[in-house]
Amino acid sequence: MKIKLLSAAVGAAVFALGASAASAATLADVKAKGFVQCGVNSGLVGFAQPDASGNWAGFDVDFCKAVASAVFGDPTKVKYTPLSAKDRFPALQSGEVDILSRNTTWTINRDTALGFNFRAVTYYDGQGFMVRKGLNVKSALELSGAAVCVQAGTTTELNLADYFKANNLQYNPVVFEKLEEVNAAYDSGRCDVYTTDQSGLYSLRLTLKNPDEHMILPEIISKEPLGPAVRQGDDQWFDVVSWTAFALVNAEDFGITQANVDEMKNSPNPDIKRFLGSEADTKIGTDLGLTNDWAYNVIKGVGNYGEVFERNIGQGSPLKIERGLNALWSKGGIQYAPPVR
Numbered sequence: 403m404k405i406k407l408l409s410a411a412v413g414a415a416v417f418a419l420g421a422s423a424a425s426a427a428t429l430a431d432v433k434a435k436g437f438v439q440c441g442v443n444s445g446l447v448g449f450a451q452p453d454a455s456g457n458w459a460g461f462d463v464d465f466c467k468a469v470a471s472a473v474f475g476d477p478t479k480v481k482y483t484p485l486s487a488k489d490r491f492p493a494l495q496s497g498e499v500d501i502l503s504r505n506t507t508w509t510i511n512r513d514t515a516l517g518f519n520f521r522a523v524t525y526y527d528g529q530g531f532m533v534r535k536g537l538n539v540k541s542a543l544e545l546s547g548a549a550v551c552v553q554a555g556t557t558t559e560l561n562l563a564d565y566f567k568a569n570n571l572q573y574n575p576v577v578f579e580k581l582e583e584v585n586a587a588y589d590s591g592r593c594d595v596y597t598t599d600q601s602g603l604y605s606l607r608l609t610l611k612n613p614d615e616h617m618i619l620p621e622i623i624s625k626e627p628l629g630p631a632v633r634q635g636d637d638q639w640f641d642v643v644s645w646t647a648f649a650l651v652n653a654e655d656f657g658i659t660q661a662n663v664d665e666m667k668n669s670p671n672p673d674i675k676r677f678l679g680s681e682a683d684t685k686i687g688t689d690l691g692l693t694n695d696w697a698y699n700v701i702k703g704v705g706n707y708g709e710v711f712e713r714n715i716g717q718g719s720p721l722k723i724e725r726g727l728n729a730l731w732s733k734g735g736i737q738y739a740p741p742v743r
């Protein structure tokens with residue numbers, strides 16, 4: 403009798419867990435509700451920004467669309483939750499969002515203590531400094547005594563403290579919780595320096611009153627591998643999200659683009675046919691819990707990694723960020739994805 407009671411209690415607990423928003427069957431939940439709930443930046447030009455009609459666009463937004471394409475064959479099946487630096491982690495932990503696709507650095511603390519999983523790096527970044535050209539500073543090592551604007555709830559704060567300490571420099575941190583407050587403080591001259599991920603600086607500079615009066619210093623003081631995060635404890639969903647990112651990079655490797663993906667389905671290269679799901683015996687997609695043409699859908703929906711990069715933050719955008727470290731491994735960068743086979 404005792405044993406029976408105990409197993410009933412365990413059953414109830416498992417049910418409660420399974421039925422909660424943070425359930426471990428995210429793919430099934432996502433399919434059932436018909437959309438991916440994606441946590442994105444509250445507004446960072448090029449990365450995630452809603453237009454006047456509320457349509458979200460950007461590099462991180464396209465990743466949400468890529469996952470929706472993989473699951474539903476439809477990039478529009480996404481709902482967006484804009485999240486500040488501080489709010490993003492509770493939102494993922496609680497199950498309010500299915501993925502965090504928001505300039506988030508993969509660190510050991512987030513991978514362990516906070517309970518997340520990271521695997522793909524969609525943007526290799528590093529922390530930098532922006533100053534007014536009029537300050538006549540050429541290096542971060544000349545910033546002793548500066549007032550430095552920084553946002554709370556980021557890796558940026560600790561890197562900043564470490565860098566100034568390691569170089570024996572004094573500084574005055576000016577810390578805000580909201581991005582608008584940091585931007586306003588820097589733009590009004592309350593801070594001499596703005597520090598965040600270098601990609602963020604390129605983006606934020608465009609929103610200043612006079613972008614041309616500001617420059618980004620050459621120093622990169624940290625490693626900021628940015629990528630999508632999911633909750634621990636759901637390997638299938640983790641695989642879907644990771645392999646969506648890898649599909650984008652593999653497509654660029656193969657020369658598959660949004661424009662030629664239909665033609666590529668009939669490529670004589672068996673590797674490409676398998677990737678796009680047109681090899682008769684493939685189980686590559688179904689093993690992932692998706693259809694065999696999931697990668698075709700991703701590329702049809704958003705294009706390959708290079709296309710997503712150039713359109714949102716590269717040469718086809720006002721940011722004009724160079725590929726740099728984010729070039730393919732075969733072109734001098736470190737973007738490298740394991741094979742789909």
Ligand SMILES: N[C@@H](CCC(=O)N[C@@H](CS)C(=O)NCC(=O)O)C(=O)O
Nearest residue numbers: 444486487505506507556557581602
């Ligand atoms: N990559 C860093 C920084 C990410 C971050 O939140 N950056 C700020 C400044 S660019 C931001 O995006 N803020 C937007 C917001 O809080 O709404 C991290 O993961 O902690």
